[in-house]
Amino acid sequence: MSEINAEQVAHLANLARIALTEEEIEHLTAELGQIMQAVEKVSEVATPDVPPTSHPIPMQNVFRDDVVGDILTVEQALSGAPESDGSRFVVSAILGEEQ
Amino acid sequence: MARAELMDFDEALELFEPVIGLEVHVELNTRTKMFSPAPNPANSEFHGAEPNTLVAPVDLGLPGSLPVVNGEAVRNSISLGLALGCSIAESCRFARKNYFYPDLAKNYQISQYDEPIAFEGSVEVELENGRVFQVPIERAHMEEDAGKLTHVGGSTGRIHGAEYSLVDYNRAGVPLVEIVTKPIFGGEADAPALARAYVSTIRDIVISLGISEARMERGNLRCDANVSLRRRAAAGEPAEPLGTRTETKNVNSFRSIERAVRHEIQRQAAILAKGGTITQETRHWHEDTGTTSPGRPKSDADDYRYFPEPDLLPVVPSRELVEELRAALPEPPAARRRRLKAEWGFTDLEFQGVVNGGLLVEVAETVAAGATPAAARKWWTGELSRLANARETDAASLVTPADVAELAALVEAGTLTDRLARQVLEGVADGEGSPQQVVDARGLAVVSDDGALVAAIDEALASQPDVLAKIRDGKVQAAGAVIGAVMKAMQGKADAARVRELVLERAASTGADA
Numbered sequence: 001m002s003e004i005n006a007e008q009v010a011h012l013a014n015l016a017r018i019a020l021t022e023e024e025i026e027h028l029t030a031e032l033g034q035i036m037q038a039v040e041k042v043s044e045v046a047t048p049d050v051p052p053t054s055h056p057i058p059m060q061n062v063f064r065d066d067v068v069g070d071i072l073t074v075e076q077a078l079s080g081a082p083e084s085d086g087s088r089f090v091v092s093a094i095l096g097e098e099q
Numbered sequence: 100m101a102r103a104e105l106m107d108f109d110e111a112l113e114l115f116e117p118v119i120g121l122e123v124h125v126e127l128n129t130r131t132k133m134f135s136p137a138p139n140p141a142n143s144e145f146h147g148a149e150p151n152t153l154v155a156p157v158d159l160g161l162p163g164s165l166p167v168v169n170g171e172a173v174r175n176s177i178s179l180g181l182a183l184g185c186s187i188a189e190s191c192r193f194a195r196k197n198y199f200y201p202d203l204a205k206n207y208q209i210s211q212y213d214e215p216i217a218f219e220g221s222v223e224v225e226l227e228n229g230r231v232f233q234v235p236i237e238r239a240h241m242e243e244d245a246g247k248l249t250h251v252g253g254s255t256g257r258i259h260g261a262e263y264s265l266v267d268y269n270r271a272g273v274p275l276v277e278i279v280t281k282p283i284f285g286g287e288a289d290a291p292a293l294a295r296a297y298v299s300t301i302r303d304i305v306i307s308l309g310i311s312e313a314r315m316e317r318g319n320l321r322c323d324a325n326v327s328l329r330r331r332a333a334a335g336e337p338a339e340p341l342g343t344r345t346e347t348k349n350v351n352s353f354r355s356i357e358r359a360v361r362h363e364i365q366r367q368a369a370i371l372a373k374g375g376t377i378t379q380e381t382r383h384w385h386e387d388t389g390t391t392s393p394g395r396p397k398s399d400a401d402d403y404r405y406f407p408e409p410d411l412l413p414v415v416p417s418r419e420l421v422e423e424l425r426a427a428l429p430e431p432p433a434a435r436r437r438r439l440k441a442e443w444g445f446t447d448l449e450f451q452g453v454v455n456g457g458l459l460v461e462v463a464e465t466v467a468a469g470a471t472p473a474a475a476r477k478w479w480t481g482e483l484s485r486l487a488n489a490r491e492t493d494a495a496s497l498v499t500p501a502d503v504a505e506l507a508a509l510v511e512a513g514t515l516t517d518r519l520a521r522q523v524l525e526g527v528a529d530g531e532g533s534p535q536q537v538v539d540a541r542g543l544a545v546v547s548d549d550g551a552l553v554a555a556i557d558e559a560l561a562s563q564p565d566v567l568a569k570i571r572d573g574k575v576q577a578a579g580a581v582i583g584a585v586m587k588a589m590q591g592k593a594d595a596a597r598v599r600e601l602v603l604e605r606a607a608s609t610g611a612d613a
Binding site for chain 1: 129138151167169197264266
């Protein structure tokens with residue numbers, strides 16, 4: 001049976017950039033644990049010779065021709081931005097997390 | 100930042116064996132992006148676009164937008180995989196690599212994880228000193244590039260201390276192939292040069308396939324260098340385990356790759372020799388100081404929470420397509436170099452000059468257009484390289500191989516002297532037309548009409564009787580003054596050797612007349 005502990009929940013919260021209080025972590029640890037147990041039931045029926053299904057519809061090789069299509073104007077592209085300098089999106093300072 | 104302590108390179112190699120691994124990202128030059136129909140800024144047609152003018156809803160991760168795979172990018176990736184000697188997957192999927200950083204608006208990058216399109220290959224790499232390595236390839240997978248961030252504020256403009264960042268998503272979604280080597284052993288003292296030569300070979304391959312602009316300074320080709328050191332085992336002892344590796348990013352020129360690997364070997368050796376440990380981390384290369392500094396600690400793959408991309412269907416390349424692309428592969432760069440060197444009969448030094456000047460393709464095409472190899476080499480590595488340097492551009496952008504072949508033919512036929520030919524090249528580079536057109540328009544052809552030459556010579560001799568007397572006395576070197584005067588009268592459009600012959604002839608006969 002899968003377990004999830006408070007430390008893992010805190011780590012996940014950090015990866016997802018969600019600030020959680022101690023109470024919330026405690027609460028979510030219990031809830032996520034239950035969700036994982038529910039999902040684990042699937043493994044009771046999945047045998048090693050059944051490959052995991054990622055794409056239930058038997059389709060493949062759907063490609064696009066390499067032809068330029070509709071794009072946005074810079075005004076459209078920035079229209080949903082909380083802040084912009086007229087040509088680029090402005091985001092808050094990011095410290096030491098270059099990917 | 101304190102400068103890292105370095106061990107002498109030779110000393111480091113006595114104690115440790117360097118093991119390197121290289122990740123090269125290649126931006127494909129398809130017309131459109133990997134998953135959207137927006138123009139691809141890595142295609143020369145769309146260079147220099149204003150920020151956020153090459154974006155479709157998919158590139159901004161707008162709600163309701165769905166990616167569709169660019170079929171041409173898949174074919175290019177398969178060709179590249181084949182050129183790297185890889186097997187091509189019977190079936191493969193895209194995967195989401197999840198991370199929160201504003202260089203991708205979706206909060207994930209579409210990549211490939213456990214099912215790369217190409218895997219298990221090998222590339223032959225030849226070093227400048229002649230050593231040949233087989234570099235083992237682990238995989239080549241398809242993914243999308245991220246947007247560009249500009250950090251504003253703070254004292255240095257570097258990321259630390261930035262007050263805010265500006266994001267341009269033009270590059271987001273550019274088709275990328277990431278090529279990952281297996282650990283490369285046995286490079287020893289050549290490990291830094293091997294890293295450089297490997298990336299150079301990858302560049303040759305993608306250029307010969309025509310699938311990338313492959314300009315490192317533009318970021319079309321980017322290299323991350325993994326370096327670790329293994330302590331040398333005492334004689335008769337089992338091999339020591341592999342050391343902890345670091346990954347140096349931001350290495351954007353061939354020269355930097357070599358320097359960065361060398362620096363990292365020296366830095367790690369100094370730490371290990373003192374009993375310290377290497378932290379597994381990403382390090383940033385600083386071109387100006389020739390050093391690396393720590394970046395973030397390397398994330399576990401688990402932290403990216405990879406899972407199969409639900410918005411895209413599996414890619415199942417038909418064996419017919421794979422064989423069709425295999426049949427269309429160009430000759431491998433290493434084999435091509437060996438063949439051309441032999442065919443052209445160049446010395447090692449001559450051939451190296453062509454290769455290091457990045458002029459192999461130009462010389463080959465000039466020879467194919469009818470020039471002799473010697474003439475093709477001479478013009479490309481000589482006058483054209485000089486012109487390109489002066490104009491801060493590539494020689495290949497000045498004239499075409501056909502132009503050079505035409506020029507060489509004009510020289511061969513005696514229509515042009517080398518001096519005139521240089522003027523013609525300038526004219527061609529200035530867009531005045533083909534060499535023959537420039538010759539006609541500027542009236543640059545050699546005066547081969549002896550009558551005109553003789554007239555000019557007689558005039559020069561008549562106006563310099565003292566010189567004439569000296570020549571008649573057998574002081575042949577005095578003829579130089581007359582030759583100079585004649586060349587001037589002919590505006591340089593005469594073959595100096597022929598003029599000299601005629602001057603001596605006329606001096607003799609004029610003397611007889613007198």
